[in-house]
Amino acid sequence: MTTSLDLLNIPPLERLSVSDRIAETLRDAIVDGVLPVGEILRQDEIAARFAVSKIPVREALKRLEAEGLVTFIRNRGALVASLSSEEIMEYLDIRAMLEARAAELAAPRISEANLAAANAALDALGQATEARHWGELNWQLHSALYADAGRPILMAEIRALYDKVERYVRALLAMTPEMPKTQAEHRAIVAAFARRDGRAAAELTRAHVLDAGTSLVKYLKDHRDH
Numbered sequence: 001m002t003t004s005l006d007l008l009n010i011p012p013l014e015r016l017s018v019s020d021r022i023a024e025t026l027r028d029a030i031v032d033g034v035l036p037v038g039e040i041l042r043q044d045e046i047a048a049r050f051a052v053s054k055i056p057v058r059e060a061l062k063r064l065e066a067e068g069l070v071t072f073i074r075n076r077g078a079l080v081a082s083l084s085s086e087e088i089m090e091y092l093d094i095r096a097m098l099e100a101r102a103a104e105l106a107a108p109r110i111s112e113a114n115l116a117a118a119n120a121a122l123d124a125l126g127q128a129t130e131a132r133h134w135g136e137l138n139w140q141l142h143s144a145l146y147a148d149a150g151r152p153i154l155m156a157e158i159r160a161l162y163d164k165v166e167r168y169v170r171a172l173l174a175m176t177p178e179m180p181k182t183q184a185e186h187r188a189i190v191a192a193f194a195r196r197d198g199r200a201a202a203e204l205t206r207a208h209v210l211d212a213g214t215s216l217v218k219y220l221k222d223h224r225d226h
Contacts (some may be wrong), residue, residue, distance in 0.1 A: 092213030107201035
């Protein structure tokens with residue numbers, strides 16, 4: 001008996017793994033700023049670099065398009081996408097809501113192990129001097145805090161939003177004196193988690209993300225105007 005599953009065109013596993021690897025490499029390069037906004041991503045060059053056909057390259061680029069990191073322009077191909085200030089603020093507004101919910105759920109039940117991991121990431125973030133390390137350490141801090149929410153789909157959505165704006169956040173931290181303020185907010189959030197205070201953790205997390213968004217949009221508007 002034929003079912004709907006019989007109609008699926010399932011690609012070889014090798015193609016999936018290659019496509020994943022290409023997408024991950026390009027994603028990291030975009031977030032790190034190695035591939036700047038507006039950079040043309042030529043499929044033949046990427047295929048040659050990975051020694052593959054253009055098919056998995058296109059799959060990887062379409063995935064990055066869905067994530068908001070790449071855009072396709074007629075007659076030009078794929079480019080590293082640029083976000084407007086309005087788009088960035090909207091992403092951060094959504095992130096504030098999602099992270100506040102994760103904090104509210106996780107704080108009352110956070111384990112000592114995850115609290116220790118968050119404190120370790122907080123200390124490492126305070127000592128890091130290179131912008132390329134800040135993003136991953138920041139994610140380690142927040143993901144350790146939210147882990148005990150037990151909501152993997154929520155965590156995946158938050159991580160996707162991180163990736164969309166991370167390159168802009170790094171620019172803000174590298175070019176402005178925002179890091180001490182950011183670290184003070186982080187310490188207050190971690191303290192609320194240590195008290196297992198879900199309401200305070202949620203309120204502080206929401207304010208932290210929205211405040212970062214306001215600072216980032218102001219920085220970008222000033223930077224883009226010059």
